[in-house]
Amino acid sequence: EIAEAAEALLAAGGALAGKHVLVTSGPTHEPIDPVRYIANRSSGKQGHAIAAAAARAGARVTLVSGPVNLPDPAGVEVRRVETAREMLAAVEAALPADAAVFAAAVADWRVAAEAGQKLKKDGNAIPPLALTENPDILAGIARRVAGRPRLVIGFAAETQNVIAHAQAKLARKGCDWILANDVSQDGGDQSGIPGGVMGADRNAVHLVSAAGVEDWPTASKAEVARRLVDRIAEALDRQETLGRQENP
Amino acid sequence: EIAEAAEALLAAGGALAGKHVLVTSGPTHEPIDPVRYIANRSSGKQGHAIAAAAARAGARVTLVSGPVNLPDPAGVEVRRVETAREMLAAVEAALPADAAVFAAAVADWRVAAEAGQKLKKDGNAIPPLALTENPDILAGIARRVAGRPRLVIGFAAETQNVIAHAQAKLARKGCDWILANDVSQDGGDQSGIPGGVMGADRNAVHLVSAAGVEDWPTASKAEVARRLVDRIAEALDRQETLGRQENP
Numbered sequence: 001e002i003a004e005a006a007e008a009l010l011a012a013g014g015a016l017a018g019k020h021v022l023v024t025s026g027p028t029h030e031p032i033d034p035v036r037y038i039a040n041r042s043s044g045k046q047g048h049a050i051a052a053a054a055a056r057a058g059a060r061v062t063l064v065s066g067p068v069n070l071p072d073p074a075g076v077e078v079r080r081v082e083t084a085r086e087m088l089a090a091v092e093a094a095l096p097a098d099a100a101v102f103a104a105a106v107a108d109w110r111v112a113a114e115a116g117q118k119l120k121k122d123g124n125a126i127p128p129l130a131l132t133e134n135p136d137i138l139a140g141i142a143r144r145v146a147g148r149p150r151l152v153i154g155f156a157a158e159t160q161n162v163i164a165h166a167q168a169k170l171a172r173k174g175c176d177w178i179l180a181n182d183v184s185q186d187g188g189d190q191s192g193i194p195g196g197v198m199g200a201d202r203n204a205v206h207l208v209s210a211a212g213v214e215d216w217p218t219a220s221k222a223e224v225a226r227r228l229v230d231r232i233a234e235a236l237d238r239q240e241t242l243g244r245q246e247n248p
Numbered sequence: 249e250i251a252e253a254a255e256a257l258l259a260a261g262g263a264l265a266g267k268h269v270l271v272t273s274g275p276t277h278e279p280i281d282p283v284r285y286i287a288n289r290s291s292g293k294q295g296h297a298i299a300a301a302a303a304r305a306g307a308r309v310t311l312v313s314g315p316v317n318l319p320d321p322a323g324v325e326v327r328r329v330e331t332a333r334e335m336l337a338a339v340e341a342a343l344p345a346d347a348a349v350f351a352a353a354v355a356d357w358r359v360a361a362e363a364g365q366k367l368k369k370d371g372n373a374i375p376p377l378a379l380t381e382n383p384d385i386l387a388g389i390a391r392r393v394a395g396r397p398r399l400v401i402g403f404a405a406e407t408q409n410v411i412a413h414a415q416a417k418l419a420r421k422g423c424d425w426i427l428a429n430d431v432s433q434d435g436g437d438q439s440g441i442p443g444g445v446m447g448a449d450r451n452a453v454h455l456v457s458a459a460g461v462e463d464w465p466t467a468s469k470a471e472v473a474r475r476l477v478d479r480i481a482e483a484l485d486r487q488e489t490l491g492r493q494e495n496p
Contacts, residue, residue, distance in 0.1 A: 159366050
C-alpha cells in the first residue's frame with residue numbers, strides 16, 4: 001500500500017498528469033455461431049503494458065480490451081468487449097482523449113450473418129462462410145473532424161515488408177504514428193504457435209511517422225510501452241507549446 | 249507433499265488402477281493466416297477435470313489438450329496441440345488406451361488453404377474463406393477395428409434438441425456413450441459471452457448410450473468428472489467380468 005501510495009504521488013506529478021489516454025488491447029472475437037468464432041492472435045500484453053505505463057506517468061487511462069487472460073493494470077479504467085463493433089462503441093464512448101493508442105488486433109472481417117444456432121455438418125456440404133468488413137476503428141477515429149484525439153497511434157503487425165506496409169497504413173488511416181511489429185520473428189514465446197511474437201514478451205518495433213522511421217532496439221513490451229509513453233508526453237507538450245506560441 | 253503422497257497411495261488402489269485413460273480437452277485453433285484463426289468456445293475445464301479425476305482414481309492418464317489457460321492436472325501426462333489434425337496425431341500416438349474420453353471441442357472445419365502471409369484488405373473485396381472438413385477424431389477412433397479403446401466416450405454441446413442430437417451423434421460416430429451438454433443455458437459463467445456454459449463451472453449433462461438416457465443433476469464440472477470416472481470404472485470392470493465368464 002505504501003508502494004501504491006508512493007506511485008500515485010509520483011503519477012500525480014508525472015509527464016502525462018492531467019491527460020486522458022485511450023488504449024485498445026487484445027484481439028476481437030467475431031462470432032460464427034454460438035460456439036465458434038474467428039479470432040486474431042493477440043495476447044494483449046503490449047496494449048496492457050502501454051495502459052499501465054501511461055497510468056504510471058499520471059494519465060487518466062481508459063483501456064478498451066478484447067478477450068485476454070491478463071490482470072487489469074493498476075489505476076486503469078477497463079472496458080471489456082468481444083467484437084470489433086463493441087470495441088468501436090466503447091472507444092467512441094470514452095472520447096474525448098488527448099492521445100489514443102490502438103494496440104488491439106481488431107478483426108478486419110466478421111461473419112456476414114451470425115447463426116443463432118450451432119451450425120451442423122450436413123453430409124459433405126461445407127457451409128459457405130460469407131464475410132463482411134468490420135468498422136475501421138483506427139481510421140474512423142483518426143479521420144474525425146470533431147473530437148479527434150491530438151495524437152492517434154496505430155499498430156501494424158506484419159510478416160513481410162514491415163516498413164513499407166506501415167508507411168502505407170499511416171497514409172491510409174490518417175493517423176499520426178504507426179508502431180510496426182515484425183511478427184514473423186520469434187520473440188521468445190514458448191507457445192509453439194506460428195507468429196510467436198504475438199504472445200511474446202519481447203518486441204522488435206519501428207516507429208513510423210511523417211517525420212521518418214525510427215528503429216527501436218528489441219526490448220520487452222514493458223520497455224516499448226515506457227518508451228512510447230515518453231514520446232506521447234513529449235509530443236503533447238510540443239503541441240501545447242506550439243499552441244501557446246500561435247495564440248499568445 | 250504428504251497430501252500428494254496420500255493421494256498417490258489411494259490412487260494406486262483406485263478404481264482405475266492399471267488402466268490407461270485418454271482424454272482430449274479444450275478447443276482447437278484452425279489457422280486462417282499467421283495472425284488469424286477459427287476457434288471453438290471451450291475453456292477445457294470439463295476435459296481437464298475428467299483427466300484429474302481419472303488420475304485420482306489411479307489411472308495412467310494422457311491428456312491431449314488444445315490451447316487453454318488452465319494448469320496441467322496433477323499426475324497427468326499432457327500433450328499440447330493447436331489444430332484438429334495435430335490432436336488426431338497426438339491421440340493416435342497415445343493409443344492403446346482402455347477408455348478414451350473426447351471432451352475437446354474440435355473444429356469441424358478448417359480453412360482449405362492456410363495463407364503463409366497475413367491476408368490484406370484489398371479495397372472492398374472480401375477474401376472468400378473456403379473451408380474443408382477436419383478429420384473426425386471421435387468417429388475415427390470409435391470405428392477402429394484394431395486398437396479401439398474398450399470404451400469410447402464423446403461429448404455433444406448443443407443449443408437445441410439436445411437429446412435427439414446426442415442420440416443421432418452416438419449412432420453416427422459409433423461410440424459407446426455421449427455426454428450431452430445444453431450450452432444454451434447460462435451455467436453461471438460471468439464472461440458475458442453467449443453460450444456462457446462453455447466456460448462455466450457448472451454443467452447440465454445427459455449421459456446417452458444404447459441403454460437409454462440418464463439425466464444427471466446439474467453439478468460442478470469436477471462432480472460431473474467424478475461421476476463419469478466412476479461409470480468408466482464400473483463399465484471396464486463389467487467388461488472384464490463378462491470376458492472372464494466367456495473365457496473361463
